[in-house]
Amino acid sequence: MSEQIAEGKIDHIDKKILEIMQDNAKTPYSQIASQLGISEATVHLRIRKLVNAGIIKRFQAVVDPEKVGKRVTAIIAVVAIPQKYSQVLKQLEKMPEVYEIFDVTGEYSTILKVRVKNKEELAKLIDEIGNIDGVENTKTMYVLRVIKEDTRIKIE
Known part of the structure; x- marks a missing residue:
């Protein structure tokens, strides 16, 4: 087996x-x-x-972000200078408000899922990301409501 x-x-x-x-x-x-x-x-x-075998990566509790004060979720699309992309990713990985980082194709270099307490914290985070050396621009989408969010993987 x-x-x-x-x-x-x-x-x-x-x-x-x-x-x-x-x-x-x-x-x-x-x-x-x-x-x-x-x-x-x-x-x-x-x-x-x-x-x-690494199929089960870890055991964890799934926490409701709103009930622990993370009431704002946003998606941030980032365009980075290709030569500085890996350094940009390293800086983004260090940010505790950034929960997911996706390396994507298309007009953006990476897509981020972030969670913060309020819109003031979101504004501060957007500024912080925009000031990373190598970030050309960002586009932020404020999540109004979550329709589906599932951590489970369908196994076929």
């Missing part, structure tokens, strides 16, 4: 375990075993192999 996982191939039991764990990573191994008709030891071994 470890050879299959190393190649990124997982069987139907691994897929079911991943689906259950994505819905609730605190699901007891005994409950997973019962649902899948396998032993608790098998569940434990399979999860450990999925972690070791």
Whole structure:
């Protein structure tokens, strides 16, 4: 089984375990075993192999950003000078308000997902990003409401 996982191939039991764990990573191994008709030891071994193979990257709580004071979400598109792009990315990675960074094709170099307390903090962050050496310009889209946001990966 470890050879299959190393190649990124997982069987139907691994897929079911991943689906259950994505819905609730605190699901007891005994409950997973019962649902899948396998032993608790098998569940434990399979999860450990999925972690070791890097398929499960980490276990974490999904926190509601608004309930912890991050009431403003924005998408910021950044155009960077190609020769300074890697330095720009390094600076963006250091910013705690930047939650996701996407290297994209098209007219922008990168797309950011940011979360801040309020619009004043957003204005400050936009200025900070615009002042990074190598950033030519930015375009900010203020998120009015989130229609769908899912951290789970569909496993086929």
